Amino acid sequence: MKFAIVVFPGSNCDHDAYHATTAVIGQQAEMIWHKETDLRGADAIILPGGFAHGDYLRTGAIARFSPVMQSVQAFADAGGPVVGFCNGFQILLEAGMLEGAMLRNRSLQYRCEHVHVRVERNDTPWTGLCQPGQVMRIPIAHGEGNYYAAPEVIDRLEKNGQVIFRYATADGETTDAANPNGSLHNIAGICNERRNVVALMPHPERACEAALGSADGKVVLDSVVASLRAGVPVVAGR
Amino acid sequence: MAFDAATLDRHGLKPDEYDRIRVLLGREPNLTELGMFSVMWSEHCSYKSSRVHLKTLPTTGPRVVQGPGENAGAVDIGDGLAAVFKIESHNHPSFIEPYQGAATGVGGIIRDIFTMGARPIALLNALRFGPIDNPQTKRIVAGIVSGIGGYGNAIGIPTIGGEVFFDESYALNPLVNALCLGIARIDDIIKGRAEGVGNPVYYVGAKTGRDGIHGATMASAEFDEASAEKRPAVQVGDPFMEKLLLEACLEVMKSDALVGIQDMGAAGLTCSTCEMAARAGTGIDFDVTLVPRRETGMTPYETLLSESQERMLLVVKLGREAEVERVFERYDLHAVKIGTVTGDGLVRVRDAGVVVAEIPGPALTDEAPLYHRPMKRPADLDTLRTVDAAALKPRPSLRDAALALLGSPTIASKRWIYRQYDSMVRTNTLVPAGYGTPVVRVKESGKALAISTDANGRFVLLDPKQGAMMAVAEAARNVACAGAIPIGVTNNLNFGNPERPEIMWQLGQAVEGIGEACRAFDIPVTGGNVSLYNETDGRAILPTPVIGVVGLLDDASAVVDRRFRGEGRTVILMGEQRGELGGGEYLKTVHGQVRGVPPRVDLTRELAVQQLFPALVAERLIESAHDVSDGGLAVALAECCFDTNGIGLSVDLAAAIGDPWAGAPADAVTDEQTLFGESAPLIVVSTAAAQADVVVARAVAAGIPARVIGRTGGSQIRITIDGRDALALTVAEAETTWGTAIEARMTSRRAGAA
Amino acid sequence: MPQTYKARVFVTLKPSVFDPQGHVIVESLHSMGYAGVADVRQGKYFELDVEAESADAARAMVSDVSNRLLANPVIESYRVDVA
């Protein structure tokens, strides 16, 4: 199967996503420049991490106006699996494809370190191979990952099971000390109502090989491959 | 037009230098030309005080692809690839505006690397600050660290390591030395040469503003009260622009339409045009009105001297312009033709067609003044080299001393710093910051590169030659401990005012020491940087020659770091504890003294270590390795237990073999010497019990004393000396002290924020 | 005839949204001894030069720009001043 990795000016984890999808899990991947609209027949889309447009003004704010985002939106509307890692999450929020917004980390500092993330739901194409409650050790690397949404939105996300990942201890407890940035309800990742668009601040694509300190994140990419093989709604991106 | 003394002074030019300009030109310069000479002949650009010394460094070797003289050095790492690396200082700007000063320093060194056609894959930073409890220092630390992160994180190059050292002498003159490492295909390496008469000269990147005018001359003038006045507009970094330039330039370099390229750093357009022309023996004729400018009314003088960031100068093959322009357009960058390569060897500057400056390129570069400055051994050095016995009392308990050392900011964990850096982007980081010598893999070849920066300014103060040799030895040893063979050296010489003979002596001695060590180890120096006039109101910083060593691992899957891997492993100590405390962290932290004779360098044994360790690691005979440095053997042993989920150790040490140090009871080698002595090389190794004998035998055969000293396990760091109890700490208390010392000080309420 | 107008846009977090920056500023001001500062909220401030047919047209354009780009309506509100 084929991944489309969207490259915005200032994206910098595009290579990481490419390496993880191709060299590590043996699939195909295409880099799609943000001015293009042709997704080249991709089966799944990754919005990678980085600093699109420098993250100037607000993280993800300018990227949502890129031509490629219309294709991403159409692909998602047709049920195709889309994932955002870190900056990709911020872009999906700004684009309104996911609900909420990011504030500065409560420490006011950029943080890069391994954290523990509990997988809440496996009923998305990106978490299908996870056990609910499974704890992954994967890195974060961001300055604005403090997830916020209005109380009624949070309630709805919780009620619908749209909270997919939460910061937790190694034992899976969602304590405040395990929350690296102040996110409400320890939220590390969410999905849309249809559940095909998933995003998280941590970087599973950086945790796909033991040599890099953890291979826990690989299950996210493996899941979407399995889900597409199982024939859950397949959309050919164009 | 002749210039008065005040004008010359403002340009940092001495009267005899002015005379030299007139001779070189055969006439009086105009003001624009004077400005160009002033920046190019500044210490920063011309190396006029240090060049005679730098020439003595070994720069050749079978692996050298590019030695000093280009934008960065390069060494062959096999498979048609080269490691391209260089270190650069941004000390003065980082004091004036810590965030932007440090950020633009990082931006500058990254440009030097990709200018060579290399993809940057790692950053390191060597930092020096005043005492961390001082509120002003805290602001400087916070600003510099977030500036380094702000730039590196955004551009997407991992910051994988570095070093931090605290000393009073850096309080008003912090050091920020940034090192960048990149990978290039050897055949694709590009030089900063303006070849080919008639080829067009292009400008691309950020517009030119009035920022940083006279930055290069400022970087070469001592700080004083008056510098607050002449404070130039601060340069602001734009990592987004640089990311676009990086990607676009690497793409342009794939075609052969590009002839030469250079970034505009210090001395901006002046430096890039004259250096590119002089290297190729050509000239460049260009018009400042074609240069994209941010502000209106900029004069040629300002345009030529501006140090606006994120700008590149390119020479393109005639007829291939459209191809190059198209690549830049894709990134919304507009490459603009500003001039042409000429055959007359002149840098000719026009303002709307009218010639406003005309200088032979070499007059600005090769013909810059060269000084054999007088050198003199400081009169007080002999006093400094003795330890004041009276001041060594009272001696705290070994336990209190050990905890004081673990909590000393120079030794303590730098986690508060490096967790603000993205250390993992590009997914090559095998050993990240904090676990010892950082290592990145080279995906293209399955190999890996280890890299370390080191310099102990106290050692250099007390013995500049030995101290500099030790810096080379330590950096090379660090790299070897990870399993890598040292293959290249870069260096950043940070010293005080070279017009003072004592400072010049330090510099001369240090360069001698670097040369001697590099020759002994057969590692070429491929580049570096010199930062002088690091003084505030006549007080110099500790002489600080920062040494960066790059090492090559043939197998990226066999790498070790400092951490114990499990319980029940055998702990081996290699080397000899001679109990040298002079200039060390024990005397400084516990007794407030910077005194004594620093540890002696044993070049033969260091070389043996550099040869042995890569083999031990490649053969998977050892599980961890950590060399003794600041704080001595006890600190190194403790550090092997940190970040392991609390694996302890129990070891028995032989008492140090050295002479009793001054001030100690005359009848004994003291336990302080055994525990806190910083003799080198001294390396703590852990291995599976079954392999211990082989490892010891291999070391001994290589001429390195080695013996089993104990085992890993338990929750304590238990050290006995010749069977006597000496030190027992729980790993938890030691690790908490070490782990929180910097964070606690930086987050104490007075730190300031926003 | 189009004219150049100076516009200012003030973007602030909505009152219901916690402001981590303002929070840290208050804390450090208190520790610096400024007990009198009860609350701080940090926002963004933009100065725009716009060409438009009239002040009203300029205001309309700047509001549009603020709505679409300068502010994120999920967490922020904005105010426009045209001189």
Next chain:
Amino acid sequence: MPQTYKARVFVTLKPSVFDPQGHVIVESLHSMGYAGVADVRQGKYFELDVEAESADAARAMVSDVSNRLLANPVIESYRVDVA
């Protein structure tokens, strides 16, 4: 009797200092079709609640705070409004 005053602080980059953010905002506004926007400079905006004996005392305190913490005097200037 101390009273509560509302203060606003506008922090802007000094005119000679390059503003990369403003630059990128202008470029993206142009690509969004807002050709009329000639220039954007981004700054910071703070709202403070301060307790002071008088408006003048409040202004003095806020200026002090701006100088020491809210603005970086090396590259930024600020303006204080007290209501």
